[in-house]
Amino acid sequence: MADLTNRKWYTGMLTQEDWWAVWLGVGFFFLGLLNLAGIDVVGFLTYPTKWVANVPEGGKGAIGHAFYAIGKKTSITAKGFYSGLGWWSIIWTYVAFTIATCIGAAFMRWNLKRFFIGWTIIYFMTIATWFIGHHGFIAANKINMHKYGLNFALSLGGGGSFILALIVGLIIGNFFKPFAIYLSEAAKPEWYIKTAVVTLGVKLGYLPIKLAGFSHKLGKQATSLTFELFVAGAAATIVAYMIFWPIVYLISRRLFKLPRKTAAVLGSGISICGVSAAVATGGAVRAKPVVSIMVSALVVVWAVIELMILPGFFTHVWPKTADPIVAGAAMGMSVKTDGADAAAGELLDEFMRNKVAVESNGTVQWPEGIITASAVMTKVWIDMFIGIWTFVLAMVWVYRIDRRPGETVLVSEVWHRFPKFVLGYFFCWFFLLAIYFGPGQGGAPEAMPYLKTVKAGAVPVEGPMRKLFFMLTFMSLGIITDFKKLREAQFGKMVWVYFVALFVFIIPIAMIIAYLFHHGMQLPNIAEFVK
Amino acid sequence: MIDMVIRHDGRNWVVEKGDLRLASPTLDGIDAEVREFVKRECLVKNGQKTEVRMLFDNSTIPQWIRQYAQHYFNRVLVVEG
Numbered sequence: 312m313a314d315l316t317n318r319k320w321y322t323g324m325l326t327q328e329d330w331w332a333v334w335l336g337v338g339f340f341f342l343g344l345l346n347l348a349g350i351d352v353v354g355f356l357t358y359p360t361k362w363v364a365n366v367p368e369g370g371k372g373a374i375g376h377a378f379y380a381i382g383k384k385t386s387i388t389a390k391g392f393y394s395g396l397g398w399w400s401i402i403w404t405y406v407a408f409t410i411a412t413c414i415g416a417a418f419m420r421w422n423l424k425r426f427f428i429g430w431t432i433i434y435f436m437t438i439a440t441w442f443i444g445h446h447g448f449i450a451a452n453k454i455n456m457h458k459y460g461l462n463f464a465l466s467l468g469g470g471g472s473f474i475l476a477l478i479v480g481l482i483i484g485n486f487f488k489p490f491a492i493y494l495s496e497a498a499k500p501e502w503y504i505k506t507a508v509v510t511l512g513v514k515l516g517y518l519p520i521k522l523a524g525f526s527h528k529l530g531k532q533a534t535s536l537t538f539e540l541f542v543a544g545a546a547a548t549i550v551a552y553m554i555f556w557p558i559v560y561l562i563s564r565r566l567f568k569l570p571r572k573t574a575a576v577l578g579s580g581i582s583i584c585g586v587s588a589a590v591a592t593g594g595a596v597r598a599k600p601v602v603s604i605m606v607s608a609l610v611v612v613w614a615v616i617e618l619m620i621l622p623g624f625f626t627h628v629w630p631k632t633a634d635p636i637v638a639g640a641a642m643g644m645s646v647k648t649d650g651a652d653a654a655a656g657e658l659l660d661e662f663m664r665n666k667v668a669v670e671s672n673g674t675v676q677w678p679e680g681i682i683t684a685s686a687v688m689t690k691v692w693i694d695m696f697i698g699i700w701t702f703v704l705a706m707v708w709v710y711r712i713d714r715r716p717g718e719t720v721l722v723s724e725v726w727h728r729f730p731k732f733v734l735g736y737f738f739c740w741f742f743l744l745a746i747y748f749g750p751g752q753g754g755a756p757e758a759m760p761y762l763k764t765v766k767a768g769a770v771p772v773e774g775p776m777r778k779l780f781f782m783l784t785f786m787s788l789g790i791i792t793d794f795k796k797l798r799e800a801q802f803g804k805m806v807w808v809y810f811v812a813l814f815v816f817i818i819p820i821a822m823i824i825a826y827l828f829h830h831g832m833q834l835p836n837i838a839e840f841v842k
Numbered sequence: 843m844i845d846m847v848i849r850h851d852g853r854n855w856v857v858e859k860g861d862l863r864l865a866s867p868t869l870d871g872i873d874a875e876v877r878e879f880v881k882r883e884c885l886v887k888n889g890q891k892t893e894v895r896m897l898f899d900n901s902t903i904p905q906w907i908r909q910y911a912q913h914y915f916n917r918v919l920v921v922e923g
Contacts (some may be wrong), residue, residue, distance in 0.1 A: 603907075
C-alpha cells in the first residue's frame with residue numbers, strides 16, 4: 312500500500328515519527344503540569360544514583376537506593392508514596408512508556424509484536440547499562456569519590472552510562488547481526504532523541520525557574536543565556552550553510568568528479584544535516600532515491616564515529632572548559648544526525664561539568680543540560696532551515712538546471728520537510744517561560760510556592776524522562792550502526808569525500824564559526840547552592 | 843487537479859493511478875507519458891490547463907531512513923490542452 316503521508320499539511324500527524332516525538336514529549340509534559348491541580352502522575356519516573364557494593368561508614372551509595380522514583384525528591388502531593396517505590400520505579404516507568412510507545416508504533420504501522428518485544432529487550436538492557444554506568448568507580452570523581460569509599464574513580468559522571476550503552480549497542484550491531492536486525496523494529500534512535508529533544512525544551516523552559524529557586528539573579532542570568540543561545544545558534548547556522556555547502560559541493564565535483572545530483576546530495580548530507588538533508592536534497596533535485604539512500608548509510612556510520620571522538624576532543628584538547636558553549640555549538644554544526652549530535656552534546660555536557668568541578672575543586676559547578684542545549688540548538692536551527700534550503704535548491708534545479716516544461720515547485724514542500732519535533736521543543740520551552748514570567752512573576756520570592764508545583768511536574772520530564780530517552784538513543788544508535796558498510800564497494804569515492812570534507816573542512820570551520828558567535832557565553836555557577 | 847502516485851522501483855520512475863501504470867527511466871519520459879495519458883483521456887480541454895500532482899510514495903524510502911526524513915518530493919506538472 313502506498314504511503315502518502317504528505318498529501319496534505321496535516322496527514323502525517325498520526326503516522327510520522329516526528330509528530331510522535333511531539334505527542335510523547337508534550338503529552339508527558341502536560342501530565343507533569345497536572346501538578347498545578349495537585350495531581351502528581353509523573354513522580355514514578357525512575358532515576359539512578361551512584362552506588363558501590365560496600366558502602367563505607369557514614370558514606371553513601373547503597374545498592375538498594377541505586378534506582379528511585381524521582382517523586383521521592385520532587386513530589387509535593389505524593390512524596391510518601393513515591394519514596395517507597397525504589398527499584399519498582401523501573402517497572403512503573405517501563406509500563407508507562409511501553410503503553411505510550413506501542414500506541415505510537417501502532418499508528419505508525421510498525422510490526423507491533425516485534426516492536427513490543429524489541430522495546431522490552433532494549434529498555435531492560437538500557438536500564439542494566441544505566442545501573443552499571445553509575446557504579447562509583449565509573450561515575451564518581453575526585454571530589455566525591457571518598458563518600459563511596461573509593462581512592463580512584465574514572466570521573467565520567469553520567470557519561471559513563473552513555474558510553475556503555477553505545478558500546479553494548481555497537482557490539483550487538485556489529486557482531487550479533489541477526490539479533491540487531493530483530494531489534495531494529497524498536498531500535499529507533501531518531502524517534503527517541505527527538506522525544507528527548509522535546510523534553511530538552513522543558514529543561515530550557517524550567518532552567519530560569521530552577522535557578523530562581525537559588526537566587527533571583529541566577530534566574531535572570533539563565534533566561535538571558537537561553538535567549539542568547541537561541542539567537543547565536545541561528546546566526547551560526549546561516550553562516551554554516553553559506554560556507555559548508557558550496558565547499559562540499561565543489562570538493563565532490565572538482566576533486567572527486569562526482570555527478571551534479573550526487574554532489575548536491577552529498578553536499579547536504581555532509582555539510583548540513585546528514586540523512587534528513589540528503590533525502591530532502593535528493594527529492595529537491597529529483598535524484599533517484601538510491602543516491603540519498605547511499606549517502607544516508609554513510610552519514611549514519613560517520614556520525615557515530617564523530618560521537619565517539621568529538622566529546623573527548625572538545626573536553627580535553629580544545630576549547631576545554633574555557634568555552635563550553637563554543638564546544639556545544641561546534642558539535643551541533645559537526646555531527647550530522649540529530650541522534651548522534653544530541654547524544655554527543657549530552658556526553659560533552661557530562662564530561663565538561665565533571666572536568667570543571669574537579670579542576671576547581673568543587674568551587675565551580677555548572678547546571679546540567681545547558682551545554683547539551685547549545686549542541687542541540689544549532690542542530691535545531693539547521694533542521695529548520697533544511698526545508699528552506701532545499702526549496703531554494705529545488706527552484707534552482709527545476710527552473711534553471713533541469714527545466715522540464717510544465718513542472719512547478721510546491722511551497723508546501725517547505726512544510727513537509729520541516730522537522731515537526733522542533734515544534735514540541737519550542738512549545739514546551741516557551742510555555743514554561745510564559746509560566747515563569749506570568750504567574751511565576753519572573754521568579755519573585757512570593758511566587759516560589761507556585762513555582763515549586765511547576766517544578767514537581769517539570770523535573771520528572773526534563774530529568775529522568777530525558778535521560779532515559781538519551782540512554783535509549785545511545786543503545787539504539789549502536790544497534791543500527793554497522794561499520795562494515797564503509798568497506799562496501801558501492802560507496803567507492805563517497806567514503807573519502809565524506810572523510811576529507813568532514814575532518815579537513817567542516818569540523819575546523821564549525822569550530823571557528825562556533826567561536827565567533829558563542830565565545831564568552833558564561834554558564835551560571837551554582838556551586839554555593841548545590842551540596 | 844489530478845492526483846497520481848509516483849515512486850522509483852530501482853530502475854524506472856513509476857506513476858500510478860487506479861489501474862493506470864506508467865513507467866520511464868527518466869522524469870522527462872514520465873512527464874511525456876503523463877501528458878499523453880491526460881490528453882488521451884480528455885482530462886484537459888483544448889486551450890486550457892490542468893495540474894497533475896504526483897505524490898511520492900514514501901514506502902520507496904527504506905524503513906530505516908524514514909525515521910530521519912519522511913518526505914522525498916511531491917511535484918506538480920502543468921499539462922496544456
